[in-house]
Amino acid sequence: MRLSRYFLPVLKESPRDATIASHQLMLRAGMIKQSSAGIYSWLPLGFKVLRRIEQIVHEEQAKAGHIAIQMPTIQSADLWRESGRYDAYGDELLRITDRHKNDLLFTPTAEEMVTDIFRAHVSSYKQLPLTLYQIQWKFRDERRPRFGVMRGREFYMKDGYNFDLTKEDALHAYNRHLVSYLRTYERMGLQAIPMRADSGPIGGDDTHEFLVLADTGESEVFYDSAVTDLTFGDREIDYDSVEQCQGVLEEFTSKYARTDETHDEAKFNEVPEERRRTARGIEVGQIFYFGTKYSEAMGATVQGPDGKAVPVHMGSHGIGVSRLVGAIIEASHDDKGIIWPEGVTPFHAGIVNLKQGDAEADAACQSLYDALTEAGLEPLYDDRDERAGAKFGTMDLIGLPWRITVGPRGLKNGVVELTSRKTGESEELAPDAAVARLVEIYKAHGIGSA
């Protein structure tokens, strides 16, 4: 993309009502625009990041064998009356009446609807296991929306639901989700720590939240520092293997890690003192096993091997897709702006032309642009007639991980400059070598066609 043809409305000033870094930076970098309290439009740069995150979620869900569907945002109140949640949910449920005076609602979560799909179409245990998920807009009418997309009213979320014959099978599905979530977050450059959690209005026994450590996190967290040494990495996993998934669960959840909601001071004190940590965290996902709560209320049964109808064991599992955009920024920024991890960056490299209009510089930039595009990467070329300082400022603010600076002086020596946004370190390289370096960097993240 050429910046002169893009729509990137960066702001010089930090808006007054934005109190945390991600909210300020998303507004300043022209990623979002508020339209009502807690409701945002996603401008081009923000939408690109949202799509990157969505794509990673889809890919990792597919690897785990989970199947994508799409449920409507507007649902019938009658379905929610079956589970009892229509009355129980409170003021956060956006209730709607249509022209024929039917009671509808904007879905904040979809246990009822997915259970309705299940009971209409599945009748035998032979059709199990089954996990259906969607990525869809949700609405929660927060009393006091704040922190930008971190606690908005309309938000984009992945919600998945497993259906299993037995509790054991459902716990395997739970573990499978835990593994897939670890992979998902790591691909986004995040360390998200699974912590024992409360189940809240969805109900249930087993549940873990995934928390990203950040000073601005809404939750106080307590953990054994050994949990931050754990990474999933690029190990192979067989999602059908009960042992392997259970092993990952044990590895990642056996050490102490809890939010203030479930914190147990006595247990925490069993952790060696030098490894006890207190910090703040942002919730970016949650997994639940809640057994037959919805299947019993709504009659979602299957015929078991013995011919008897039994309610299925279920769980639900969420990733806050739009919230993640904010969480990643909270975890990765500096005074100058955002620092995108390679896995989710809206553009893979910025090209800064120091002397727009200079034939040689223009040609070199175009050639870099073409080579990166050819390699399946997306560059953002700042081809505006602006001072170098302004161009650098924009690139630092919007946080592309790599910048290639092209100027007449360097070109005389046959080099351009490749700069890391994270370290600030620059290196002079031949243009071809700069492209090759970027191709190699992104290949390690599974990005690009090379």
Added chain:
Amino acid sequence: MRLSRYFLPVLKESPRDATIASHQLMLRAGMIKQSSAGIYSWLPLGFKVLRRIEQIVHEEQAKAGHIAIQMPTIQSADLWRESGRYDAYGDELLRITDRHKNDLLFTPTAEEMVTDIFRAHVSSYKQLPLTLYQIQWKFRDERRPRFGVMRGREFYMKDGYNFDLTKEDALHAYNRHLVSYLRTYERMGLQAIPMRADSGPIGGDDTHEFLVLADTGESEVFYDSAVTDLTFGDREIDYDSVEQCQGVLEEFTSKYARTDETHDEAKFNEVPEERRRTARGIEVGQIFYFGTKYSEAMGATVQGPDGKAVPVHMGSHGIGVSRLVGAIIEASHDDKGIIWPEGVTPFHAGIVNLKQGDAEADAACQSLYDALTEAGLEPLYDDRDERAGAKFGTMDLIGLPWRITVGPRGLKNGVVELTSRKTGESEELAPDAAVARLVEIYKAHGIGSA
């Protein structure tokens, strides 16, 4: 995908309330499930087609230089009061009140919101031309929703908006949209004919609808048969070229083609009698130029070259993404089921194992599956322990364009059978040759990594 692990709830009977082919077939093929009147869940097969269509729209919009954003579904009534549409829109607008008694609505279209984004961030003609678009869920509270996704209440739509300094520039944007729409529909295997249309509640002067001919179409259409000979094909186009885009507009709209709303009997009679056609059509898109209607009402001005503030010229342009799923089926099906065009098919080929459990047949199927996957194609492997007839019936119903049938008898001769869903013709080929044939077929559609 292995069918044994997929969720494909096909129905034997055609549901009684479904009166047109696409609605019946989408229900029978397990693509959708109704949740309320005019509101559907998209089951796995349906969601895959929806995503294919969405992806084509995104790709063609990017080629035209249009920039993707995402606006919220829930919008403030105040914004719509600025344009006067909050009161004017009538009962089809889903009006909502939140917990703080604010008036909101579920957006049926987004002229107001995109104009609000524009006026907040664009102030100079130097930032033009600009076209922003989104693909987002919309809601229209139809009095009598019917025909499945063809006239639902919640629907998925691409809506794009151009902002230009002058009427001439805006008409170029109009033409650019026309060209990109022609390409978009052709990639979906559709012939969509631009027809002069009425502007309806959006208002405006120049407008064309794109209609797909189908017996079940809601509109009566009148056209010169010469228009159905036109194809865009794989010609090159420079979207910046006013002449080229204008040329395409003239080529595709100068012959008579109108819906009943704008039909002019006298002009129709000027068409040579043997070329006069009357048929039915399904609207799958519409482009509008409406000038300064919204920019004047909402104060969306830019400073022109002479320093004076002028309201921008705008247009809006829509593609019915969810409706297209139905429209494609209306245009392409037979007694046995759907016949997907290659460009949008949910899976690229079906693999039918005639003797599940036979070691040689199983291995051959797995090997075909791996080879197709390796080539960047998505096969659906019917690995169930079912009769051949049932497997063929399912494949015919769900309409994959190509089927590979694998059985012990053929394998003895080193062949499998490749069958076209469209023609019903089969050919015996070595497994490698069948894969090579499919790779070649899909390569012509820009699909696959080969």
